[in-house]
Amino acid sequence: MLKYLIKRVLWMIPLLIGISLISFFIMHLAPGDITNNEGAFNPKASEESRQKLRELYNLDKPVIVQYGLWLKRMGSLDFGNSFASHQKPVFWQTNDKDGNVTKGMIQEALPITLMINILGLVITLSLAIPLGIVAARKYTLWQDKSITLFNFIGFSIPGFWLSLLLMYWLGVMNNWLPISGLHSINYESLDTWAKIKDSISHLILPVVIPSVTGLAGITLFVKNGMLDVFHQDYITTARAKGLSEHKVVYTHALRNALLPLITIIGLSIPGLIGGSVIAETIFAIPGMGKLFFDSVLMRDFPVIMGILTIGSALTLIGNLLADLAYAWADPRVRRGVVRN
Amino acid sequence: MVGFIIIVSVFILAMLAPLISPYDPNNIDVKAILLQPSWQHWMGTDGLGRDVLSRMLYGGRISLLVGLVAVGIATAIGIVLGAISGYYRGWVDTLIMRLVDVMLSIPSFFLILAVIAFLTPSIWNIMIVIGLTSWMGVTRLVRAEFLSLSSREFVMASRTLGAKDARLIFTHLLPNSLTPIIVSAVLGVAGAVLMESGLSFLGLGVQAPQASWGNILTDGKEYIQFAWWLSLFPGLAILITVLGYNLLGEGLRDALDPRSNNK
């Protein structure tokens, strides 16, 4: 197991280098000197800040040297300071000489996005697994068909359209849910229970809507997994042994059908992070997606580079965790029988 | 089958746009701003008095084009890289597969946003960038097909008979792996259509005054509670088209892929 872990971690290194190459390439897509790319009417684009940027990315040096230096800085997780937001540090907080702490932009945004996505994943799974099971049990019957149709529609709806409709229906017409933001204005003055209620009600729409769109894939996956497992010998054996159908489905089949799900979840991370742009813009949530979009509009290069790299690193870590969980759950991998 | 009918009808409508559009999609009528759907304007008019139905028909061409070209690019790259990877194996294979891994770990929507913004949004840039960031699935697919096919008897046989690489690839391997490629391409078009509407929402999609479903929908979102026809019709059009592609993709998979029959 340990050997597998080490192997797996080492394997991330070439990937990280690849990621750094691509984000480096993107930065150089902007024709000419990237420091020219800011708004002309943007006062922050003074010659001085441009010079700073040139130094930050060593733009006066040959490309190879630039890349090497960028790699080095990335290794020490130093992504510099934003030039659109008062030189806030891009990644993690810094302390100035007076002991004032300035929080990093990613440091502030990341937990919010992570929380929403994890909650969303929980909801997706808690809906997709039962739906998938039902669909597999009732394969080709009306239950299966209606679940499939529902999923397809969920997958095909433009998320922002559904969001706006639901915001209007639930937030304006019925006033059941808050429309946007993370907290009510009077949040601080609420008692603990009310605070929890307040937070939950603000999170419902931004968490549920992306889950609906993500539901289709996972339900289908569970359904196919279950169907595959139903045809396996051991299930037939179990059935032949006279085990109750209930036991067959929930102890034998489900476990085996759900195993590959772990990998799928790991793979879905970049999509979730990327998908947060639109949802966070609509629902006024200061997460990674909103931060990235703002930075793109402001041409705030240090932040763009920082988010691309951190986002990708997160994906790698997510995949690693998924693989480890898989290895832990599947005895064959644990014993090194299959995979690597 | 339903999917096929949907897609074919959507295509026919878009192709026939110049013939069946009741109005010029860019014809402004200041006296007919934001009219409700009526016999004159089946889908109402927009904020400049343009006929929404006509804009939907013309916009459909753009949206479908974006989807097709983007997926075309992705599929072409995927086939080439996947074929090289699966046929030659060895270090080329390793290199390509690592590249796939790298691309898969960068949140692709971030990548698309950044690139489009830096290149200035235009319909061509959008198609190219969506294409360049969505070829990884096809590559893996083609590679897997090639790997499994090359151990089959008929491929081994032609190889021993001295068939050239190119001949082998184009006459045996590629045609036999077409099914999954087509299925994934069809599903990919659905994703690309949705992607364009998302980019439009953020103001980085097809640029006005050119109509696409994405930007008609975005125009309408401001007035979603009042001028419901501005967002309902493009929203439905996207939904139905994407649904159609998905159903078509699934249908093709079930019909063409023998492995799915054993369920």
Place this chain on the structure above:
Amino acid sequence: MNNLNVSLVKNTLYFICAIFIASCGKPNKDSSDYNKVYPSQTGGMLIDATIGEPSGLIYMVAGESAAAAISGNIFNKLLKYDKNLDLEGELAESWIISPDQKTITFKLKPNLKWADGKALTSDDVLFTWKLVTDEKTRSPYASDYQLVKNAVAPDTQTFSVTYEKAYAPALDSWSGLQILPKHLLEKQDIHTTTFARHPVGSHYYKLDSWTHGENLKLSRNPTSVMGQAKIDKLVTRIIPDNSAQFLELMADNIDSMGLDPIKYSRIIPARPELQKKLALYKELGNSYTYMGFNLKHKPFDDVRVRKAINYAIDKQEIIDGVYLGLGINIASPYKPGTRWSNPELKPYEYDVKKAKALLKEAGFVDLDGDGILERDGKPFAFEIITNQNKEREKSAVLIQRRLKDVGIDVKIRAIEWASFISRFIKTGDFDVVVLGWGLGLDPDQFNIWHSSQNQPGQFNFIHYNNPKIDALLEQGRLELNPDKRMKIYHEFAKVLLEDSPIVYLSAGYGLTAIHKRVKGIDTPAPPAGIGYNSHDWYIPEQLRRIEIGRNEIAEK
């Protein structure tokens, strides 16, 4: 077996329902009578929204409008414009201009205080001037203050500035500089200081809290030097999407929002429940939309062509179609009705015949009969670029059609702002733009029209170069006598209109919806707009939000 499936699904549904029920605690009943007359009173909370979060609240370096809206409630300036757009003192009690017109001496009001209790003196004003002109400070507003040759604060209440030569826009510039506290900012780096997020000012309000990405809360500053504002709390929510903002307005979660013409004249009037609680305000806008030619590109160097295009565009159609009638024609770059706007000037009327004649004179004829004019074998075609602004996009589309009528083939591109500036404006790589300029209160527009201001990044990006205009602009800066100054700018506007380097399209009204619970707003809006007396706005207790009332009780 089957039961189990069902119960799984059922449980999930129960779970969701539970969350839903937990969250719908506040029924929306609205029985207040908003139309009754209520006496002026203090207290309450006003909530508005901003699309973008300010980068900081030191306006001289933050620069964006989101920062201006909030920092303007926290910091004072020396002077301000009153409701009729005449200058009056804010921190300054009075000011004197020296006979040679080069020195202005401000006398501050007595006993001024910062919100932290420290005295506000002329030393702070001097410090602020030094800061804004410091070469380390990257301020877009520095240029006005850099013209000050010498600034002194001889005693705590006197601040005096001397210019190299008479500078007419000087007074206006002192109505724009927010005075910062020296004792808190000395020795700080203005670009990184935490003061930007924890400002201490002297105006009606002080910042209570700033939750990143969510809101900024201001409360009344008890030591305000301007007296006391009526409303206790101002909250600005950060809501990046316009449609979400409007939904919040409809759901009564924010009190005010800027509107577009469609919302103003179509949506709200059509909905009784919105009409019941929202009051609509219309004021002369602060900007105008124009179509500008790149004068370095042929054939726009030819005044006949520019005039022809001006005649060919139906401006009334733009006002009706784009602004739904909520805009006006202008013929000079000043607010109509103010001193600087020349009442004798009339906009180019819509006249296709004149347009065609002028084009013919300039050598454009349709030889091949395709409906598009040619000169030297090349068809007359160009591209209008604009940023992604609905009104500008729509104006461009209307222009496209009208120019087609006279035989000019126009393409349109709407481009995202940052690319728009860096790829097109800065590089000069464009034919025609549709953009907007502010209708400033001071007539000086040196930065926009003077031929020296055409470097990349400067504002004369259309490369306008007219010695007559240059001379007038220079003259206008030196003339402090309002009447003589007025003549100069009337002449300036006349020459500009005649030369037609840009086509004035229209000046749209500023449109705002404010909840009817907010009282004390002037209607119709005075020349300065409704906001000039926002400190006297009040929210009668009966009309306040219920949750807020509860909080206030809790606080007591």
